[in-house]
Amino acid sequence: MSASNAPSLFDDVPEPKPEEPKAAPAPVAAQPAPAAAPTPPPAPKLTGSEPFVPGAGYSASSIEVLEGLEPVRKRPGMYIGGTDERALHHLFAEVLDNAMDEAVAKHAKLITVDLDADGVLSVRDDGRGIPVDPHPKHPGKSALEVVMTVLHSGGKFSGKAYETSGGLHGVGVSVVNALSDLLDVTVWRDGFEWKQSFSRGIPQGPIQQIQPSKKRGTLIRFHPDAEIFGVGAAFKPARLFRMARSKAYLFRGVEIKWTCAPERITDATPASAILHFPGGLADALAERVGELETVTPAFAGRVERKGEAGAVEWAVTWSPIGFGESDGFVQSYCNTVSTPDGGTHEAGFRAALVKGLKAYGELTNEKRAGQITAEDVIANAGALISVFIRNPEFQGQTKDRLSSPEGARLVEQLLRDPIDHWLTESPKQANTLLGFVIDRAEDRLRRRKDKDVQRAAATRKLRLPGKLSDCSRQSANGTELFIVEGDSAGGSAKQARDRQTQAILPLRGKILNVASATADKLRANVELSDLTLALGVTPGPRFDIETLRYERIVIMTDADVDGAHIAALLITFFYRSMPEVIRQGRLFMALPPLYRISAGPLSEYARDEAHRDELMATVFKGKKTEIGRFKGLGEMMASQLKETTMDPKKRTLARVTVPDSEDDIEDLVERLMGKKADARFRFIQDNAQFAQADLDV
Ligand SMILES: Nc1ncnc2c1ncn2[C@@H]1O[C@H](COP(=O)(O)OP(=O)(O)OP(=O)(O)O)[C@@H](O)[C@H]1O
Numbered sequence: 127m128s129a130s131n132a133p134s135l136f137d138d139v140p141e142p143k144p145e146e147p148k149a150a151p152a153p154v155a156a157q158p159a160p161a162a163a164p165t166p167p168p169a170p171k172l173t174g175s176e177p178f179v180p181g182a183g184y185s186a187s188s189i190e191v192l193e194g195l196e197p198v199r200k201r202p203g204m205y206i207g208g209t210d211e212r213a214l215h216h217l218f219a220e221v222l223d224n225a226m227d228e229a230v231a232k233h234a235k236l237i238t239v240d241l242d243a244d245g246v247l248s249v250r251d252d253g254r255g256i257p258v259d260p261h262p263k264h265p266g267k268s269a270l271e272v273v274m275t276v277l278h279s280g281g282k283f284s285g286k287a288y289e290t291s292g293g294l295h296g297v298g299v300s301v302v303n304a305l306s307d308l309l310d311v312t313v314w315r316d317g318f319e320w321k322q323s324f325s326r327g328i329p330q331g332p333i334q335q336i337q338p339s340k341k342r343g344t345l346i347r348f349h350p351d352a353e354i355f356g357v358g359a360a361f362k363p364a365r366l367f368r369m370a371r372s373k374a375y376l377f378r379g380v381e382i383k384w385t386c387a388p389e390r391i392t393d394a395t396p397a398s399a400i401l402h403f404p405g406g407l408a409d410a411l412a413e414r415v416g417e418l419e420t421v422t423p424a425f426a427g428r429v430e431r432k433g434e435a436g437a438v439e440w441a442v443t444w445s446p447i448g449f450g451e452s453d454g455f456v457q458s459y460c461n462t463v464s465t466p467d468g469g470t471h472e473a474g475f476r477a478a479l480v481k482g483l484k485a486y487g488e489l490t491n492e493k494r495a496g497q498i499t500a501e502d503v504i505a506n507a508g509a510l511i512s513v514f515i516r517n518p519e520f521q522g523q524t525k526d527r528l529s530s531p532e533g534a535r536l537v538e539q540l541l542r543d544p545i546d547h548w549l550t551e552s553p554k555q556a557n558t559l560l561g562f563v564i565d566r567a568e569d570r571l572r573r574r575k576d577k578d579v580q581r582a583a584a585t586r587k588l589r590l591p592g593k594l595s596d597c598s599r600q601s602a603n604g605t606e607l608f609i610v611e612g613d614s615a616g617g618s619a620k621q622a623r624d625r626q627t628q629a630i631l632p633l634r635g636k637i638l639n640v641a642s643a644t645a646d647k648l649r650a651n652v653e654l655s656d657l658t659l660a661l662g663v664t665p666g667p668r669f670d671i672e673t674l675r676y677e678r679i680v681i682m683t684d685a686d687v688d689g690a691h692i693a694a695l696l697i698t699f700f701y702r703s704m705p706e707v708i709r710q711g712r713l714f715m716a717l718p719p720l721y722r723i724s725a726g727p728l729s730e731y732a733r734d735e736a737h738r739d740e741l742m743a744t745v746f747k748g749k750k751t752e753i754g755r756f757k758g759l760g761e762m763m764a765s766q767l768k769e770t771t772m773d774p775k776k777r778t779l780a781r782v783t784v785p786d787s788e789d790d791i792e793d794l795v796e797r798l799m800g801k802k803a804d805a806r807f808r809f810i811q812d813n814a815q816f817a818q819a820d821l822d823v
């Protein structure tokens with residue numbers, strides 16, 4: 127997890143970027159080097175804005191070597207991650223990091239940060255001061271000028287001048303210099319005050335000895351260049367303040383004095399403050415957590431490695447309801463540099479917590495502790511971790527992520543004992559925490575299971591034929607699939623159905639005569655494969671009634687010869703490839719009426735001729751009747767279809783049953799599928815044996 131999604135009171139959190147227009151690209155060489163400069167490096171050129179000449183030669187002369195600070199101005203993204211507001215504030219981070227390195231090395235105690243009315247930012251420390259003596263390798267230049275104008279120059283490569291530093295590339299302050307239209311450095315050291323000024327990385331004159339002084343330290347005053355950051359881009363006091371404050375939390379040995387011109391402040395940021403936190407990260411976490419209910423009191427501490435450089439400080443607690451806008455957060459730092467994208471130190475911290483809790487689970491015989499993962503431990507945790515290591519390795523100059531493997535090793539190793547002690551010394555608290563984390567793990571496992579079920583349902587749905595109008599009920603209980611002859615009848619059935627429990631599958635045209643088709647042909651038949659897909663079964667020997675997606679299957683065809691033929695083919699198909707469906711009594715035939723008889727307001731439907739005659743002799747006896755004959759299902763209005771054939775409360779279904787002996791079945795299939803179509807028709811009409819009238823609930 128990274129801190130970047132957890133809003134924080136005290137860290138460098140990106141703020142929405144204001145919609146400010148960027149400055150137009152500078153005209154080429156618009157800034158001639160001032161005449162006063164003794165050794166003026168070439169003015170940085172924005173050659174990228176030169177016109178593109180199609181077909182111009184590409185040769186050795188096309189290959190440029192950028193000199194001095196040119197690459198920084200040309201490609202700021204590589205050094206400060208862009209030119210947006212976050213990048214702008216990164217300038218402050220670089221300068222503050224250097225002052226902080228002096229403090230952590232125990233050479234400085236006080237850092238002052240000031241944003242003046244003109245938007246010029248000053249950072250001063252009372253450390254050793256940047257060396258000002260002539261540099262042995264750069265004749266005629268002071269070390270200070272080298273540091274400010276040469277990339278990869280610095281005192282943090284060897285580990286002699288600094289033990290654990292946030293600086294390591296020798297790039298930071300030179301980048302700030304390159305991207306500032308004004309930068310003044312004042313150094314107090316060797317009994318004097320020294321000063322040198324720069325603009326866009328170019329010295330405005332040699333270093334000057336101003337006056338004798340007993341002070342020590344470095345002051346950097348700078349103003350970001352509008353050519354790079356856009357006109358109107360300005361430091362946000364609130365953001366600077368947060369960054370300064372988080373630094374103070376990270377090192378107890380420093381005091382940061384903050385001042386800001388009141389006219390620059392638009393929110394509750396104080397105009398002045400002394401930032402000094404002897405309680406370190408524990409205090410920072412306490413402030414962040416405030417009144418929130420936590421699972422246990424915070425677990426916090428600091429351990430230093432014996433014999434060699436290396437330390438870790440941490441503070442963590444758990445909140446069942448999350449921390450404001452997020453369930454949890456982890457903010458990590460290496461050598462006081464914020465690492466919003468985490469890295470090895472965060473990984474080590476998570477691993478240490480999981481191992482500690484699992485070990486405690488084993489100790490207390492809590493078997494369920496075995497299933498917890500780092501995710502379960504960290505999801506509802508609010509954690510701050512700060513490590514100090516020698517020669518850290520970061521991703522890029524903005525140092526958003528720590529990549530030294532050392533980070534994980536150090537944290538795991540140094541945290542092992544403190545975690546064990548913390549858990550075992552207060553079992554009540556430890557049990558509460560372990561229980562809380564186990565709950566998270568069980569939640570996670572349950573969610574995964576639910577997801578699997580949903581996924582299975584989704585893939586099943588995916589494989590359903592497109593023309594199936596499925597019912598909404600997920601389980602088979604109480605559901606029916608109507609296999610309907612033709613699209614128009616399918617349309618009426620769709621309107622007439624109960625969406626929750628009744629599904630409609632229209633069949634187009636004739637299905638294959640299954641009695642004589644080969645297995646391959648059966649599989650290739652689209653209508654039949656759609657049918658088996660809809661049913662959710664595999665026909666044949668691997669048929670499993672448990673996977674049948676509906677409780678009942680209802681064949682609904684027209685009451686004519688074609689309809690009878692289709693019904694017979696379907697029944698045969700079921701009988702041949704999934705007889706279990708019939709054996710369990712789950713296959714039915716709908717009995718749509720053939721006639722509608724009415725006399726005035728009175729009307730009745732008749733299934734067949736016999737039924738019609740019966741009704742005429744009883745209900746309609748002596749009445750002047752009107753008799754209509756339905757030519758097909760498609761002719762019926764949806765409401766009629768519902769009332770007569772589909773509505774479970776009113777309809778009659780015929781259950782298809784298996785005759786008593788195998789011989790009978792063969793005979794029946796023969797008769798059903800044989801050549802004589804009218805024999806078949808009559809057979810079905812009579813419902814003899816094979817299809818038995820069966821009142822349905
Ligand atoms: N406030 C300061 N006090 C003392 N020395 C400083 C200060 N700021 C910079 N320096 C010196 O200048 C050098 C160059 O600083 P710069 O920020 O360019 O690089 P760095 O800090 O070494 O590495 P990084 O590029 O990671 O910041 C430092 O290594 C240090 O020797």
Ligand SMILES: [Mg+2]
Pocket residue numbers: 220223224292293294297298299
């Ligand atoms: Mg630096």
Ligand SMILES: [Mg+2]
Pocket residue numbers: 272273274276277278279280296297298299300
């Ligand atoms: Mg440098």
